[in-house]
Amino acid sequence: MASLCGGIIGLPNVGKSTLFNALTQGKAQVGSFPFSTVSPNVGIASVPDSRLESLTKLINPEVTKAAVVEFVDVAGLVRGAHQGEGLGNEFLSRIRGVDVLVEVVRCFKEEEIAHLEGDIEPIRDIQIIELELLLSDLEIIGRRLTKLNKLVKSGLTEDKERLSLLEKVKVNLEEGHSLRRVLRQEEKDELSKEGLLSLKPLFYVANVDEDDLTSPSPLLKRLRRHASEEGIDSIEICAQLEAELKELSSEEKIEFLKELKIEERIDRLIKEVYRKLNLITFFTITGGKEVRAWPVKRGISISRAAGKVHSDMEKGFIRGEVIVVSDLLKIGSIKRAKEEGRVRTEGKDYLVRDGDVIHFRFSS
Numbered sequence: 484m485a486s487l488c489g490g491i492i493g494l495p496n497v498g499k500s501t502l503f504n505a506l507t508q509g510k511a512q513v514g515s516f517p518f519s520t521v522s523p524n525v526g527i528a529s530v531p532d533s534r535l536e537s538l539t540k541l542i543n544p545e546v547t548k549a550a551v552v553e554f555v556d557v558a559g560l561v562r563g564a565h566q567g568e569g570l571g572n573e574f575l576s577r578i579r580g581v582d583v584l585v586e587v588v589r590c591f592k593e594e595e596i597a598h599l600e601g602d603i604e605p606i607r608d609i610q611i612i613e614l615e616l617l618l619s620d621l622e623i624i625g626r627r628l629t630k631l632n633k634l635v636k637s638g639l640t641e642d643k644e645r646l647s648l649l650e651k652v653k654v655n656l657e658e659g660h661s662l663r664r665v666l667r668q669e670e671k672d673e674l675s676k677e678g679l680l681s682l683k684p685l686f687y688v689a690n691v692d693e694d695d696l697t698s699p700s701p702l703l704k705r706l707r708r709h710a711s712e713e714g715i716d717s718i719e720i721c722a723q724l725e726a727e728l729k730e731l732s733s734e735e736k737i738e739f740l741k742e743l744k745i746e747e748r749i750d751r752l753i754k755e756v757y758r759k760l761n762l763i764t765f766f767t768i769t770g771g772k773e774v775r776a777w778p779v780k781r782g783i784s785i786s787r788a789a790g791k792v793h794s795d796m797e798k799g800f801i802r803g804e805v806i807v808v809s810d811l812l813k814i815g816s817i818k819r820a821k822e823e824g825r826v827r828t829e830g831k832d833y834l835v836r837d838g839d840v841i842h843f844r845f846s847s
């Protein structure tokens with residue numbers, strides 16, 4: 484199954500690859516100079532889920548598989564990227580394919596590490612990226628409009644509604660308005676195939692100094708205020724620390740975090756991305772051999788969910804036997820849960836809920 488993907492974006496040298504490594508336990512090159520990433524790094528992150536851990540303890544399977552989210556770490560973006568500056572065009576086309584944007588904003592001070600704009604100013608950095616995404620979208624919309632106008636004039640289409648929607652988008656982009664705010668949901672849905680960057684779900688990762696985790700600097704407070712005014716979620720992380728934590732055993736990690744009086748944040752970030760992607764989790768227990776968490780879009784029917792496990796299961800779907808994970812954990816076994824009448828039988832149109840444990844019945 485192709486997993487959904489988070490794109491790590493931001494100016495050069497802000498800690499994108501460091502964050503990528505922390506997220507995916509990857510080995511992307513990290514350098515103290517701008518543009519150390521040229522070709523994108525791709526990796527997967529397991530989605531932390533305490534329910535999966537508890538299920539594993541209960542069932543004791545041979546294998547446990549967590550839900551995963553893919554991350555891509557692309558080259559840094561600079562002013563003029565939409566005209567091809569830096570690695571601009573390659574960058575922009577790469578992120579057009581991702582499902583959620585994770586924007587790393589540099590807040591750590593470290594003078595040895597150059598900032599392309601000269602000083603540490605998170606809000607200005609956010610605005611640079613915002614403008615580049617917007618200009619790139621404007622170019623795309625401009626091209627689409629020219630094409631559609633021709634088709635309408637030559638009578639090949641009468642899609643006036645689309646024409647007026649694209650015009651509305653163009654005007655708003657030209658005036659620098661946030662499409663997230665000005666467009667209605669139906670309009671956003673209508674535009675979903677265009678892959679507009681300024682409509683992708685977005686959140687900020689403030690890459691902060693360790694000290695900021697316990698006492699936020701004025702710079703960080705300004706960034707928080709800005710994000711909340713814009714209605715964009717943000718999360719504060721010390722990417723370097725998180726990357727180092729990944730190298731430790733879990734006991735060492737607990738000790739270390741206790742000493743610093745901080746908590747690990749990377750897991751929270753992965754969960755946030757998952758939520759932004761509008762994903763929920765169902766579980767399967769394959770004959771007690773494999774316990775697995777499956778990510779699916781909220782609102783999926785049980786027969787389509789079966790298709791995520793295997794296409795034959797969707798084709799030959801008969802019914803699903805469903806129990807809520809918390810019930811199963813409380814009762815202790817499927818057998819007993821069945822005896823107690825806690826396992827439901829659901830037909831193909833049942834909408835999967837987060838935390839369902841499902842046994843699919845199908846004919847092959």
Ligand SMILES: Nc1nc2c(ncn2[C@@H]2O[C@H](COP(=O)(O)OP(=O)(O)OP(=O)(O)O)[C@@H](O)[C@H]2O)c(=O)[nH]1
Binds near residue numbers: 521558596
């Ligand atoms: N002090 C400090 N340094 C960091 C932190 N995160 C990253 N760095 C350092 O910042 C430099 C750039 O980090 P990278 O992860 O390579 O940054 P990038 O955004 O991927 O850079 P490009 O690929 O060049 O765009 C490296 O020297 C990192 O060690 C952090 O949280 N604190």
Ligand SMILES: [Mg+2]
Binds near residue numbers: 501512520557
């Ligand atoms: Mg990099």
